[in-house]
Amino acid sequence: MNIKPLLQDPIFSKITALADAQGKEAYLVGGYVRDLILRRPTKDIDVMIVGSGIEFAKSLAGEMGGKTNLVIYKNFGTALVQSGSTAIEFVGARKESYDRDSRKPVVENGTKEDDLQRRDFTINALAASLNATTFGEVTDMFGGAADIDKKCIRVPNDPDVTFSDDPLRMMRAIRFASQLNFRIEDGTYDGITRNCERITIVSQERITDELNKILLSPKPSAGFKLLFNTGILSLIFPNLVKLEGVETRNGKGHKDNFYHTLQVVDNISTKTNDLWLRWAAVLHDIAKPATKRFNNKSGWTFHGHELKGSKMVPGIFRELRLPLNEKMKFVQKMVLLHLRPIALAKEEVTDSGVRRLLFDCGEDVESLMILCEADITSKNEYKVKKFLKNFENVRRKLKDVESRDKIRNWQPPVTGEMIMQTLNLRPGREVGILKVAIREAILNGEIENDKDQAVKFMLSKAKELGIKS
């Protein structure tokens, strides 16, 4: 195979000239070659030099001069050359061997073949020559090009050795399958199942990085099902696995909340690439197992799962080393409010209900509506149509009320300061009571979101409550 026509970046000819002048072999390797062949957008360019990658990068940067940046990562034995928007990482060809109890391989210099031998999957073990006489020629020791054709993830060596050496590769296999819509070859799949326990020696940051990539893939359920079926999911995310299964009592069952959740995640992924909204979909029903009750009349209930779920979010984020910042707060808010539009859509949609939702949700109301629409997974087409129509109604009402009342970024028209000044009050309980009373009056639609009306209301309320200055 030759991929010369795909190697258009002008920087390649500079590498060719320098490698030939120095008598060095230079190859494009890894994900870059794979993605070129797949015609996917490419990201990092990795170049393998038989010899020292750092020395080669230094001389290349020296030759290019000007605005070329060179960063050397001595500990990794790599160097990054950056010129304009192109960044290329250089590494020397290496041979790796692993010790069973350590994730740190013993690294020695090696040949091109040694280097390809140590790589995770056949589709990632391709090297394209950058030397002039062989420019674009692909070395493919394990049938990687054919596997790309067959849409197949396969380890080049014994799967038990590959996965035991670097257990994160089990998640990488699943991530690639999910990202690329590939199948994992049977031997490789069985290797993951056999070695799944080894995932526990991998750092949480690396695990979560792969989990996020799976979640950002076009159809995340594919990856999550593979994680579940291989046994990895129960080791890295037991709370999600608890959602699986259906219990039946007196002939009454409930839906399988694990597969429902995956369906919601797939639904939302057709609407948004936002990682945090996708996380909200993963976690929206997370407290269903903890709140599940059986009632002879109404069957299974999950009362309060939205509140309990939102309270579980920080613990889950901490365990998964996800950020404990406003992203987490956003996910909490989505989980907490995910039933509200449904409640609104069920009854006559009232202005005050809509105002309250806008007040509680603020800027994130559109995200919440996307989550709620994704949450409809009924097989009954009639029901789906009806729900979606109701949500359309809620959306219309939201727009309508918002344009009239401007609740979305609600700032009280009368502040605590103003209350104290007008009534000549000291800071204290009364000020708080009046503030809440004004807010409630606006949300209930008794008065408009307007300063004059709020002041008038405040004065009469103060009188009614006997608040004296």
Ligand code: CTP
């Ligand atoms: N690699 C490996 N084992 C790992 C990680 C990486 O063998 N645990 C090798 C693979 O050959 C891979 C290359 O290193 O193609 C580069 O790794 P990385 O940049 O992490 O992944 P890519 O394959 O480039 O894919 P992506 O950029 O989509 O993560």
